[in-house]
Amino acid sequence: MKIFLIFLIVFGGGLLLVSAYMGARAELDARKYFPLQFTDELSSRYYMMYALSNRTIPLEIRRRCAVSSALAMVAFAGFAAVAYLSNNPVIAVLLLLICGYGVANVVWQWRSARR
Numbered sequence: 015m016k017i018f019l020i021f022l023i024v025f026g027g028g029l030l031l032v033s034a035y036m037g038a039r040a041e042l043d044a045r046k047y048f049p050l051q052f053t054d055e056l057s058s059r060y061y062m063m064y065a066l067s068n069r070t071i072p073l074e075i076r077r078r079c080a081v082s083s084a085l086a087m088v089a090f091a092g093f094a095a096v097a098y099l100s101n102n103p104v105i106a107v108l109l110l111l112i113c114g115y116g117v118a119n120v121v122w123q124w125r126s127a128r129r
Contacts, residue, residue, distance in 0.1 A: 067127030
């Protein structure tokens with residue numbers, strides 16, 4: 015059981031690092047397509063939340079952003095499994111809430127972009 019938990023922790027940590035790297039690269043590449051008021055470091059992160067639904071950003075960058083979000087959700091689900099198997103159900107629920115928020119954000123952006 016301990017080996018399985020260690021595997022989940024290492025695998026989730028690796029996924030989280032890959033997700034962070036892909037998200038940072040997508041943001042750097044997408045920044046040249048942002049409006050002028052969102053060119054600084056802090057406000058560009060806020061504008062990046064709407065990158066999936068913004069059709070002015072190329073599809074490759076939007077796809078990297080979506081893959082980054084999906085990897086982060088899988089990593090948090092893995093961490094929730096570790097917390098649950100370690101008899102910490104409250105932590106597991108909190109991590110699953112983070113995953114739910116990510117799914118809801120992607121669905122909301124997708125539906126708003128279709129209009």
